[in-house]
Every structure is written in C-alpha cells, then in structure tokens.
Amino acid sequence: MPIGGGAASIGGVTAPVAAADFLSLVQQRERGKLKVYIGSAAGTGKTYRMLNEGNDLRQRGVDAIIGVVETHGRRDTDAQVRDLESVPRRDITYRGVTLQEMDIEGIVARRPQVALVDELAHTNVPGTRNAKRWQDVQDLLDDGINVITTVNVQHLESLNDVIQQTLGVTVRETVPDWVVTSADQVINLDISAEDLQERLREGKIYPAEKIPTALANFFTRENLTTLRELALREVASSVDRVREEIVRREEGRPAAAVDRILVAMSSSPAYTAALLRRASRIAGRLNSDWYAVYVQTPDERPDLIDATVQRRLVDNIQLAQSLGADVVKLEGTDVAAAIGRFARERGVSLVIAGRTRRTGWNRFRHGSVMERLLDGAAGYDVLVVNVPVTAGKSP
Secondary structure, three states: OOOOOOEEEEOOEEOOOOOOOHHHHHHOOOOOOEEEEEEOOOOOOHHHHHHHHHHHHHHOOOOEEEEEOOOOOOHHHHHHHOOOOEOOOEEEEEOOEEEEEOOHHHHHHHOOOEEEEOOOOOEOOOOOOOOEHHHHHHHHHHOOOEEEEEEEHHHEHHHHHHHHHHHOOOOOOOEOHHHHHOOOEEEEEOOOHHHHHHHHHOOOOOOHHHHHHHHHOOOOHHHHHHHHHHHHHHHHHHHHHHHHHHHHHHOOOOOOOOOEEEEEEOOOOOOHHHHHHHHHHHHHHHOOOEEEEEEEOHHHOOOOOOHHHHHHHHHHHHHHHHOOOEEEEEEOOOHHHHHHHHHHHOOEEEEEEEOOOOOHHHHHHHOOHHHHHHHOOOOOEEEEEOOOOOOOOOO
16 A cells, blocks of 8 residues: 555655565554645645545545545645545534534545545634544544645644744634654645735635635745744654664664653643643654653642633643643642653653742742753753743643
8 A cells, every 4th residue: 555654755855765674563463554645735636646646546446435525715736636536524503503524434434445535734613523533533543544635834733832832823613743763654744825816816825815815824935934944843853863863773773761851740831732832842853762750749739729720731732632642630739859850760861941020029938940950850851931921821
C-alpha cells in the first residue's frame, strides 16, 4: 500500500522505512495506516491531491472510497471526485435543524481498503458517535481501514497560542499533535504566499465576494509566510524522527534512551494551557515522553477550592491528555519537593514551569515554588517559561 510504511515527506520527497522484524509484526494488532496531507492554509491543494490519489489507487485495484469530502464548490476539486464511490452521510437533527455527518458505521460495514476523510479538525454535530472527526478516523483505523486525510497546520493543538500571538487569530477547531505525529506518512503541500494569493484572486479558493476580505485579513503575505514556515517545520520534525529510526534499525542499535520531560501544572493561572502547549512542542521536537504533574496541597482539596478553579483544572488535565501527556496528580504540602522527587524517580531530564505572578506577601508567607524548584534541581534541568496570562484561548 502506498500510504503505509511510516514515512514523512517534505515537498513530495518521502523517507523510506526499513522492513520491520517479522515477530514484531506478528505481535502487532492489525490496524489501518494513516496518511496526512498537511498544508499552510486553505487552497494549497490538500483535498485535490487526496482525491487524485484515491483515483490512482482505484485504478491500481485498491478499494478506495470517499468517507467525507468538502470540495467547497471548487471546480478543479469537484472534477477529481470522478468515479470514486462515496458512502452516504448520516442525517443528524440538532436543535430542529438537520445536518449531515460522516457515517462511521456505514464505512465500517462497507469495509473499504482506503477511506478518504477530509478536514481532520472538523467538529461533529452533537449526537454523533464522536465529538471530533479525528476521533472518527481513529475508529476507522482501529477497524483496520486505511485512511487518507487533510489538515491545515494552524489546527495543531500545540500551535494554538502561537497562531493567536503571531496572527491574531483564535482557532476553535484543533487536532492533538499526536494524531499527526503518529501518522504513517505526512505530506506537506508547499506553496509560496504569492502563489496562494494568486489562487485566491483567481477564485480558486473562495467565492468572489469573500476575496477582498480574505486578502486584507487572513491571507496576507506575512500570515501565509508564517504558516508556511510552521508547516515545513512540522514535517521536517517527522522526517527527522523517521530518518533516525531507519538508521537505528539498519545499524542494529537499540532504541535511544528517552529524555523525559515534566511540566508543572497549577490549578489557578490562566496561562497553564499555554504552558502545556509549549511543553508539547518541546517534547515533540525531542521525540520524548512527557508528564503533566499537578501537586494538590491541603488548601486545594476539591471541597475547598472555587468551582471555577476546579473546572479550569479539569479542562487543563483534559488538554494535557489530548496533547499526549501522562497526567499525574500528587499530594503534598511542598509543591517543589513533590515535583523534584517525582522527577528523580521517573528519570526526568527537563522540568518546565511557568513563572508565577504571586504577590510579595504571598511569597513571604509560603516562599517561592520556583526558587525552591531551582535550588533542588539535582539531576535535571529547569526551564522557566514566562507566558502571558492572555496567551491563547481557554482549552
């Protein structure tokens, strides 16, 4: 299958993957392969390429079907549907309005070899099996169905704050980074800002009445260049991980020791979500496991803290899990000591913590957690991150 093999690509150049040991293949549960077309913005040609590949697979005898595709009325994209079979969508009634969503049960019953699933970050209508389309894709993979999908780089969860700060855009629909980084193949459709703007002017992306607004706001040269760099960097990281794995296998070297990362969570600061996204990016770059650790002090028992703070803590725990962290709750009176002890027990090499904004009186009464964490940092490094309270959206 062309979509298998654990490879990543930049500009269409794909790194090959060495044959896996037969015993490990026997022991693995049979699961579908995932291929992701990633782009910097709408109009880069992700859906077009996905449909084109579907037709190529079909001509080569592969049973490829459309699970869900959004052509947005683009003529060139519509033309690529050609003879591809499409599984009818399900009608979902929500608040008196009937909407359509991808029919997971219908696709599983059809049992294709490959399903084409557009817009990975899409949020499903309430009443469907899953809240998000990326969860639908995971279900298809678990059922042994290979999936080709599309996503724009700004929808990666860990980039949410970066997009907010650099572009001034709040992205509501996101995909956990691990969904993309665990894909068997990631293809970046690279296009310059100038060429993408030209496609927009030619009416190949949005209807004519939306073009002036798009050019003046999101589709500026600066924004598109930033997004292009982010997409290239994302796929470059995937290529590096694949290349290292190939070399390791060819040389017969054991897997390298993993540098574990720990991010210290707090129950109250509004910047905890941004700190988690920063930690996720760092862990992704280092290809390392990471922990999100919350230390509950006697003053922060669920029956004592404010309901709003409790809800924010739960939201941040869910965000950490979606970003791929192993969430751990500890109990103790000394936050720094508890974190340090856990870090040493688990072989953590880097502790990431946010700079607190506590009053002088608070520090006088309780001491500085950050200072004690730095003083006790034996065997690991501490990265202090100063994240603005206004950074990012609420998780």
